[in-house]
Amino acid sequence: MKKSTLACLLLALTSAQQAQANLISNGNFSDCSFSGWQKDTDGVGELNVGNDFQQIGAPDCAAQLTVDGAQTQAFFANTLYQNVDLMADTQYSLSFDLNVDSELTSQDQGFVADYFVVGLGDGTGTYYNANGTLGSLLEADIDGAQSYSFDVMLGDMLASWDDLTLEFQLLLGADASDMTDFGASFLQVDNVAINPVNMAAVSEPLTFALFGLGLAGIAASSRTRMGKRSVL
Numbered sequence: 001m002k003k004s005t006l007a008c009l010l011l012a013l014t015s016a017q018q019a020q021a022n023l024i025s026n027g028n029f030s031d032c033s034f035s036g037w038q039k040d041t042d043g044v045g046e047l048n049v050g051n052d053f054q055q056i057g058a059p060d061c062a063a064q065l066t067v068d069g070a071q072t073q074a075f076f077a078n079t080l081y082q083n084v085d086l087m088a089d090t091q092y093s094l095s096f097d098l099n100v101d102s103e104l105t106s107q108d109q110g111f112v113a114d115y116f117v118v119g120l121g122d123g124t125g126t127y128y129n130a131n132g133t134l135g136s137l138l139e140a141d142i143d144g145a146q147s148y149s150f151d152v153m154l155g156d157m158l159a160s161w162d163d164l165t166l167e168f169q170l171l172l173g174a175d176a177s178d179m180t181d182f183g184a185s186f187l188q189v190d191n192v193a194i195n196p197v198n199m200a201a202v203s204e205p206l207t208f209a210l211f212g213l214g215l216a217g218i219a220a221s222s223r224t225r226m227g228k229r230s231v232l
Contacts, residue, residue, distance in 0.1 A: 023084055024166070027192035032061035040079040052078045062190035065170040067114055069103070069184025074172065081121065081167040084194060086159040094130065094166070096192040098148040104183030105144040112173045113141035114185035123163035131155040141173070142185045153197065166192070
């Protein structure tokens with residue numbers, strides 16, 4: 001009976017750990033590849049040429065998107081994205097780290113800021129915020145080096161979407177004449193994660209249950225030994 005109970009608890013603990021795994025595949029780019037991700041340039045898909053998408057910082061890699069630089073192909077935007085499948089009745093948090101930089105800044109004559117947008121997509125090209133309403137998760141102009149660490153709770157309604165994506169987009173800025181400043185801008189993406197927020201709440205009771213079962217086993221063993229002594 002004890003073996004059966006222990007097996008059930010171990011199975012429950014394993015299932016809980018699997019359910020709480022990061023829903024983003026290769027979110028920290030640990031293998032220095034874009035495995036699990038999709039790349040798009042100007043809405044036409046992956047071009048497989050140029051320096052628009054790169055892995056940098058080996059062996060602890062991050063993804064880097066570049067626009068308006070040498071050997072880049074984008075005329076409008078580069079987008080790195082991944083499909084996400086949320087479970088109903090589960091609360092999730094989204095987190096990621098970004099670094100941005102630009103060859104030119106507002107201190108340079110003729111500077112035109114490129115910019116980035118992070119948003120949730122539904123397959124239509126429209127972006128949404130964490131509550132599933134029109135907008136974005138994060139967006140800003142790029143004027144030199146800047147870092148961002150982002151963490152937000154995702155709305156429950158997102159689990160009902162048939163097509164949900166998390167997208168990191170780097171766009172070219174243009175002046176009144178539709179000209180760029182021909183200075184490269186960079187968006188580095190790392191540590192992307194979507195996790196259930198109840199991880200500790202689920203695993204802690206199971207841990208205590210296993211601990212309690214262990215104590216019960218020790219007590220039973222002790223009683224058995226005492227019983228044998230009394231017989232002797």
